[in-house]
Amino acid sequence: MPESTSAAATGATIELENLTKRYPGNPQPAVDGVSMEIGAGETVVFVGPSGCGKSTTLKMINRLIEPTGGRIRIGGEDVTDIDPVRLRRKVGYAIQSSGLFPHMTVAQNIGLVPKMVGWPKPRIRSRVEEMLDLVGLDPGEFRDRYPRQLSGGQQQRVGVARALAADPPVLLMDEPFGAVDPITRDHLQDELIRLQHELHKTIVFVTHDFDEAIKLGDRIAVLRERSHIAQFDTPEAILTNPADDFVSGFVGAGAALKRLNLTRVGDVEITDWPTVTVDDPLQHIIDRLRAAGGNEILLLDRRGRPYKWLRRGDLMRAKGSLARAGTLVHDTVTRDGTLRDALEAVLTDNAGRVAVTGRHGRYEGVVDMETLMNSVHELLEADRLDALEHRHDLEEARADRTQSEQEGSGGFGEEGTKA
């Protein structure tokens, strides 16, 4: 393992305290007193309408924009006044259309910050290779290319590699996948999730796309004008218990459907289904069909993979030929698939169930429509209760704080200092 990997910096906390930005000539602040705490290793997504101050807030964290007021702490250290160049080491930054320098090669772009902070050349070179590898680009093929010789998705990958090159604990991303087509965007999102599983950076990600926010965020900050926080919570809580009409409007239609993206097939009940295999004697198959009553049985191939759905009568119609009888299994899901994938498969197949497979595509069970409906209903109920409890806790904590403040200011009594 190269030294840079074993000593990899994982995330650091970020604290924003009353962060404010006024642009000259505008009486209204663009960002008005934002306070929030982001945990080490957490992915927080800022989502909100265009012009609400997302980018301004983000750029103050790495001082690309100087705050007019407030404090920023990273890993407990106040960075509001430190040298912006030193901040580059702590904070990686990736933006839409990658922001690569067109006259520099891929390697020079990625090596930019390491060079700036004085790494020796061989270390930069090996770091560039490592980073290209990390984002799924072959170093031999891409190192010496110029940005214009890359597709949009590849440029975006290089942008992420550059942001991570100096191994900063914090990664800021401003609509990084906004300019690529939907399929590439989906892949890039998946890769970011994979990267984050490996790296545990603290990521602040800006988007105006709520679905992207749900997919990527551990928590989502829904921002309204002047970066006022409308709600800052987990995707589950926001979907099931939006704080107000503004948030509901942003969540958009289909909150319950979006919730399906957050639950894995492995989290719901997978039922046993009557199965037979292509090697079973015909009489055994007929007996199983009879025992199954009006229902289907699942025919597995020689390797135990779902092959066909068989109903009573299918065999007779096919004159006893297994090869001609029944309906081919079109779609299966794995335990890692989302409930949305499962529902999609159930609806497409038009038969109310989908087979679940494990390693090597082998049959493990079935999820049916009824289980899906019950699970979603239970999930939404549980979310709602969680969110209510959470809100209740917050209100209690606030009440406690107010009380102790009042007692404290009253005469510096013991109660006040204890709290």
Ligand SMILES: Nc1ncnc2c1ncn2[C@@H]1O[C@H](COP(=O)(O)OP(=O)(O)O)[C@@H](O)[C@H]1O
């Ligand atoms: N350099 C600037 N000078 C003056 N106003 C600006 C500047 N940059 C942004 N603004 C204004 O600040 C507000 C927030 O902008 P921005 O942070 O870019 O929003 P978002 O990223 O959410 O779309 C907008 O009203 C925008 O017009």
Ligand SMILES: [Mg+2]
């Ligand atoms: Mg912006």
